[in-house]
Amino acid sequence: MAGVLGMIRRWFDTEEVRRVGTTPxxxxxxxxxxxxxxxxxxxxxxxxGGLATAQFLPPLPIAHLREVISVALLLLGGLVAVRAVDRWARTERAMRLGRDLPASRFPALLAILVGLGAVLLVVAVLVRAFQ
Amino acid sequence: MSEPGLARERTWLAWRRTLLVAAGVAVLAARMAAVEGEPLLVALALAGWTALSAVAFRRYFSRRAGPGPALPLFALLTVGYTALGALLVLNR
Incomplete structure (x- = not known):
């Protein structure tokens, strides 16, 4: 828990990032x-996308699937935003210390999730078309 | 314009693009709140965008070299829209 709080403090206190290494x-x-x-x-x-799904998509044949997709998109958006700050701070630190930029699996993970979501929607649309 | 000025200009344009996308999100959230008959949440959705603009303009016109707390604040407000959206979806 202390680690998480320290990380959040570092995101806001950008002066701390600037205390290590040299300015790039x-x-x-x-x-x-x-x-x-x-x-x-x-x-x-x-x-x-999450807000639009909830408002403009007609109810899907599977109960609550529309709400599940909507909340999943909303949460994914929030996760991307939080990760963006963390990524910014890590990259800034790596540049100041002259190290390699941090590697990340996140873009691949996001691509797979979005792909799976699209497949799920295609299936839902097809199910309704053949009903 | 010199190359140093261009880097600053490009960054400011990126902030403005982000504000434009955020305006779309704010309008979508406000519409959903209005349809559900929640004037307080409509105001909250629009106030969120005002706060985002304030953060962006403060970042651009500040004399400091670093972005200060602008970046985490911006991400925090994005998470705020996630929470507002989830509340609106689950409250329906």
């Missing part, structure tokens, strides 16, 4: 910030 070329820092913003947009798009 500010253009790299700005590029890191833009990458963060691109992830936030991805998260916001997922949240928008």
């Amino acid at each position: 070329d500010y253009r790299f820092s700005l590029a890191n910030e833009r990458t963060f913003l691109a992830w936030i947009r991805t998260g916001l798009a997922l949240v928008a």
